[in-house]
Amino acid sequence: MTAVAVIPVKEGSAPGRMAPPSRFGDRAFEWLTLGMALVVILLVFLIGWQLARGSSLAIQKFGFNFLVTSTWDPVAEQFGALPFIYGTLVSSLIALIIAVPLSIATAVYLTELAPLWIRQPLVSLIEMLAAIPSVILGLWGIFVMIPWLRDYPFPLLKKAFGWTPLFTGPIYGPSMLAGGIIVAIMILPIITSVSREILRSVPNLQREAAYALGATRWEVTRIAVLSYARKGLFGAVILGLGRALGETMAVTMVIGNTPQIAASLFKPGYTLASVIANEFTEATTDVYLQALFELGLVLFGVTILVNLLAQLLLKTMTMKSATRAVQ
Amino acid sequence: MHARRADKHAWRKTKNVLVSAATFLSAVAVVAPLALVFFHLVMNGASSVNWAFFTQLPKPVGVIGGGMANAIVGSLELLALASAIGVPIGVLGGVYLAEYGSARANSTLRFIADVLNGVPSITWGVVVYGLVVLRFKSFSGYAGGLALGLIMVPLILRTTEEVILLVPNGYREAALALGIARWKTIVHVVMKTASKGIITGILLALARIGGETAPLLFTAFGNRFWNHDLAEPIAALPLQVFTYAISPYDDWHRQAWAGALVLVVGIFCVNVLVRILTRERKPSIV
Numbered sequence: 001m002t003a004v005a006v007i008p009v010k011e012g013s014a015p016g017r018m019a020p021p022s023r024f025g026d027r028a029f030e031w032l033t034l035g036m037a038l039v040v041i042l043l044v045f046l047i048g049w050q051l052a053r054g055s056s057l058a059i060q061k062f063g064f065n066f067l068v069t070s071t072w073d074p075v076a077e078q079f080g081a082l083p084f085i086y087g088t089l090v091s092s093l094i095a096l097i098i099a100v101p102l103s104i105a106t107a108v109y110l111t112e113l114a115p116l117w118i119r120q121p122l123v124s125l126i127e128m129l130a131a132i133p134s135v136i137l138g139l140w141g142i143f144v145m146i147p148w149l150r151d152y153p154f155p156l157l158k159k160a161f162g163w164t165p166l167f168t169g170p171i172y173g174p175s176m177l178a179g180g181i182i183v184a185i186m187i188l189p190i191i192t193s194v195s196r197e198i199l200r201s202v203p204n205l206q207r208e209a210a211y212a213l214g215a216t217r218w219e220v221t222r223i224a225v226l227s228y229a230r231k232g233l234f235g236a237v238i239l240g241l242g243r244a245l246g247e248t249m250a251v252t253m254v255i256g257n258t259p260q261i262a263a264s265l266f267k268p269g270y271t272l273a274s275v276i277a278n279e280f281t282e283a284t285t286d287v288y289l290q291a292l293f294e295l296g297l298v299l300f301g302v303t304i305l306v307n308l309l310a311q312l313l314l315k316t317m318t319m320k321s322a323t324r325a326v327q
Numbered sequence: 328m329h330a331r332r333a334d335k336h337a338w339r340k341t342k343n344v345l346v347s348a349a350t351f352l353s354a355v356a357v358v359a360p361l362a363l364v365f366f367h368l369v370m371n372g373a374s375s376v377n378w379a380f381f382t383q384l385p386k387p388v389g390v391i392g393g394g395m396a397n398a399i400v401g402s403l404e405l406l407a408l409a410s411a412i413g414v415p416i417g418v419l420g421g422v423y424l425a426e427y428g429s430a431r432a433n434s435t436l437r438f439i440a441d442v443l444n445g446v447p448s449i450t451w452g453v454v455v456y457g458l459v460v461l462r463f464k465s466f467s468g469y470a471g472g473l474a475l476g477l478i479m480v481p482l483i484l485r486t487t488e489e490v491i492l493l494v495p496n497g498y499r500e501a502a503l504a505l506g507i508a509r510w511k512t513i514v515h516v517v518m519k520t521a522s523k524g525i526i527t528g529i530l531l532a533l534a535r536i537g538g539e540t541a542p543l544l545f546t547a548f549g550n551r552f553w554n555h556d557l558a559e560p561i562a563a564l565p566l567q568v569f570t571y572a573i574s575p576y577d578d579w580h581r582q583a584w585a586g587a588l589v590l591v592v593g594i595f596c597v598n599v600l601v602r603i604l605t606r607e608r609k610p611s612i613v
Contacts, residue, residue, distance in 0.1 A: 015479075026510050027509050030510070032419060033419045033422045033426070036420035036423065037423040037424055040422060040436060040439050040480065042478060043445060043481075047454050050457045102357055103351070103357065104352040105349060105350040105353035105354075106357045109350035109354045113346075124602070125358045128595065131534060131595065133590065134363060134540065135538065135565045136568065136591055139473070139568060140364045142573075143584075176540070204405050216339050217343055218347070243407055246450070249540045250330075253569075267470075276453060277448055296450055300447075305448075307442045308443075311442055
């Protein structure tokens with residue numbers, strides 16, 4: 001028997017012996033899946049390249065002035081993006097002011113304070129809110145929210161804060177404030193669910209230590225949970241900001257779509273995303289289309305940076321909590 | 328001294344109750360829009376959702392009635408096309424992240440996929456407009472499907488990776504010990520075990536892109552008539568809702584509410600299906 005084993009056997013020459021497994025299938029499958037995974041990198045470059053290519057003429061023609069001038073006149077071929085940048089920033093800021101306290105408080109309620117039986121149903125409801133398409137929220141905004149805002153809260157705001165420049169002038173309905181409110185509704189679910197994940201990743205030892213000192217539930221939350229999770233919660237807020245900046249349909253339907261920079265939040269505004277949505281198919285000249293592509297490039301650049309920041313904050317948070325939990 | 332301490336204690340307890348109440352009210356405020364939107368959808372839309380809505384074409388302005396049959400079918404066609412692009416790339420990419428590669432390179436890829444998920448959906452519309460519509464000089468179903476498909480990629484990639492990582496290593500080792508090639512192990516054992524989770528991820532991605540409007544505005548463009556040639560502009564339910572909502576006609580507004588109701592019910596059904604699937608998955612996998 002040993003003699004047989006010594007004889008060198010050529011591959012596949014011995015009958016009845018299994019051929020060594022071919023490595024071809026394995027290699028092909030690994031390369032195939034690698035190719036598909038690399039598509040995500042490709043897509044980032046594809047977006048950047050396509051937007052830069054589509055706007056190269058406009059970039060050459062207007063240069064830096066594009067970002068700081070506020071004339072938007074397709075007929076005279078004068079294009080400045082400032083009103084749209086302003087509108088995007090202000091509507092997102094209003095949205096954050098409304099959504100951040102509500103979402104973080106809800107996340108705290110869901111992880112720390114709520115009775116156990118209520119938690120899962122509430123989470124399901126929030127997921128359903130997240131599933132409502134932007135265009136449907138916009139429809140609701142036009143026909144339900146705006147008439148209501150115009151009749152009740154806006155006059156009240158005007159009465160109470162009319163002495164500030166923010167709440168002066170006539171009330172039309174479609175306005176920067178309405179846009180901010182609808183964006184707030186759109187980003188409530190994402191900030192809430194990410195914050196909830198962050199709070200859940202806080203190790204229980206933290207809580208137990210605070211309880212052992214005789215803290216009440218709220219004190220435990222404040223001292224042991226919120227301060228520990230601060231960075232991650234900040235990440236959740238920035239993630240919400242990223243969504244707010246790019247929110248399109250609902251805002252387009254309620255913000256009024258007027259390119260102006262006005263102090264009063266009752267005045268209509270315009271955002272980067274909504275001007276693209278409204279005017280893209282109407283762009284009759286090359287320069288006009290190029291200018292719209294450039295708006296897309298600005299929007300893409302800003303959201304990529306904001307999302308990078310958010311992911312970095314969230315990543316360090318979850319890694320930190322993971323390593324602490326092991327210790 | 329004793330009294331002051333008791334006072335402070337009482338104040339701490341009161342504060343606890345106050346904060347609990349405040350967070351509870353916040354939770355109510357977060358859920359309120361869902362209830363309000365759903366209530367108004369049913370109130371304004373239910374009366375126009377009838378047989379004609381699912382079987383007829385939109386009527387011209389001024390003619391009462393008509394439906395969105397072409398938009399419903401168009402949306403389904405676009406979703407099928409998007410799946411044909413997004414599902415293979417997303418699923419296989421997710422397999423790579425879970426099964427191959429170095430930890431560091433993979434965490435970079437994961438990071439990029441997460442960032443890609445944050446790209447505004449209108450950006451995809453602009454990119455596909457440049458890639459497809461400008462080149463072929465026509466809005467088309469293909470362009471719309473591509474835009475939606477590309478949005479699906481990072482979504483499916485991440486969910487697939489997560490569920491494949493849940494498959495216990497013992498399964499892989501058992502298959503490899505039988506002399507089965509690695510790729511066959513992955514396809515027939517690992518992916519099969521995780522199939523419910525993978526399908527869940529795909530369904531969630533479909534529910535998400537099914538309501539997308541912004542990427543279709545200048546790719547699929549919309550169409551008032553039947554069209555089964557994907558190289559031509561095609562109707563989609565969310566697009567139709569948008570067009571009708573911003574129109575000045577009461578009739579169209581009613582149709583918009585009806586379309587919105589149908590769309591939301593469809594999306595909620597998919598979400599419920601997902602919940603049923605995941606409920607069954609837990610005992611069998613982990």
